[in-house]
Amino acid sequence: MARGGRYTAAMDWLDQIKWDAQGLVPVIAQEVGSGDLLMFAFMNREALARTVELGEAVYYSRSRQRLWRKGEASGHIQRVHEVRMDCDNDAVLLKVEQLGATPGIACHTGRHSCFFQRLESDGWKSVDPVLKDPQSIYK
Amino acid sequence: MARGGRYTAAMDWLDQIKWDAQGLVPVIAQEVGSGDLLMFAFMNREALARTVELGEAVYYSRSRQRLWRKGEASGHIQRVHEVRMDCDNDAVLLKVEQLGATPGIACHTGRHSCFFQRLESDGWKSVDPVLKDPQSIYK
Numbered sequence: 001m002a003r004g005g006r007y008t009a010a011m012d013w014l015d016q017i018k019w020d021a022q023g024l025v026p027v028i029a030q031e032v033g034s035g036d037l038l039m040f041a042f043m044n045r046e047a048l049a050r051t052v053e054l055g056e057a058v059y060y061s062r063s064r065q066r067l068w069r070k071g072e073a074s075g076h077i078q079r080v081h082e083v084r085m086d087c088d089n090d091a092v093l094l095k096v097e098q099l100g101a102t103p104g105i106a107c108h109t110g111r112h113s114c115f116f117q118r119l120e121s122d123g124w125k126s127v128d129p130v131l132k133d134p135q136s137i138y139k
Numbered sequence: 140m141a142r143g144g145r146y147t148a149a150m151d152w153l154d155q156i157k158w159d160a161q162g163l164v165p166v167i168a169q170e171v172g173s174g175d176l177l178m179f180a181f182m183n184r185e186a187l188a189r190t191v192e193l194g195e196a197v198y199y200s201r202s203r204q205r206l207w208r209k210g211e212a213s214g215h216i217q218r219v220h221e222v223r224m225d226c227d228n229d230a231v232l233l234k235v236e237q238l239g240a241t242p243g244i245a246c247h248t249g250r251h252s253c254f255f256q257r258l259e260s261d262g263w264k265s266v267d268p269v270l271k272d273p274q275s276i277y278k
Contacts, residue, residue: 012262013262016262026165026179028167028179030174030176034174035169035173035174037167037169040165040225040230052258082257082258083258084254084255084256084257084258085254085256085258085263086179086253086254087246087247087250087255087256088253089256091253093176093254107226111226114225114226114227115223115224115225116226117224117225117226118221118222118223119152119191119221119222119223119224123152124152124224
């Protein structure tokens with residue numbers, strides 16, 4: 001992965017992103033290897049700069065209005081292998097290694113992926129197993 | 140895939156989504172089989188209802204402020220195999236088959252995926268090939 005951080009020339013690459021009215025960009029985390037989609041969140045400019053500097057995902061929590069280093073409470077850190085941007089420059093894709101458990105746990109519910117609800121003919125169903133009790137993750 | 144459309148009981152499943160202030164939800168399209176992330180877009184309630192009814196992706200274009208049936212101009216239709224929702228009920232994942240070309244072309248630039256720009260030490264680089272000239276796609 002490109003680790004530029006504060007040393008990348010004038011942070012020009014951050015200026016190329018079309019930040020929304022709140023200064024955020026949507027970010028998708030996909031697991032390297034499996035290709036599984038792990039989670040969807042937002043980053044502000046500082047979060048993305050920190051992500052690249054650290055090589056670990058740092059998101060912006062809209063509810064808490066602060067940077068949120070993924071795994072800071074759970075230990076479920078995301079090591080970033082690759083950062084991509086879409087054709088409109090308004091969405092970011094992180095290819096990550098989900099650390100802290102095997103298989104990786106990206107979701108606060110203790111599941112592998114946050115996308116565990118599947119639409120069935122009678123509505124949304126939780127179809128993926130809880131790998132670890134959230135109470136033992138966040139203690 | 141669950142095809143409910145107007146027949147799904149009272150469309151309750153649509154009410155469970157946390158639509159944003161503009162009545163939209165972010166949607167990620169992932170290719171079935173390869174696991175490749177194809178694109179990121181938005182849907183409003185009607186777009187998602189239509190998507191499930193048709194079994195083909197229908198997005199909401201924020202710039203054109205109208206429903207946009209993927210492939211309506213290009214023929215690059217997305218057949219929907221599965222619809223998922225995340226733990227916060229505020230993001231949707233479609234598992235799709237990208238029709239109309241082999242390999243599938245999801246991006247208006249003629250590339251497989253919209254996420255073709257990779258962050259390198261000297262900035263964003265287009266790293267994926269154009270599979271078909273956009274001028275011959277949109278004619």
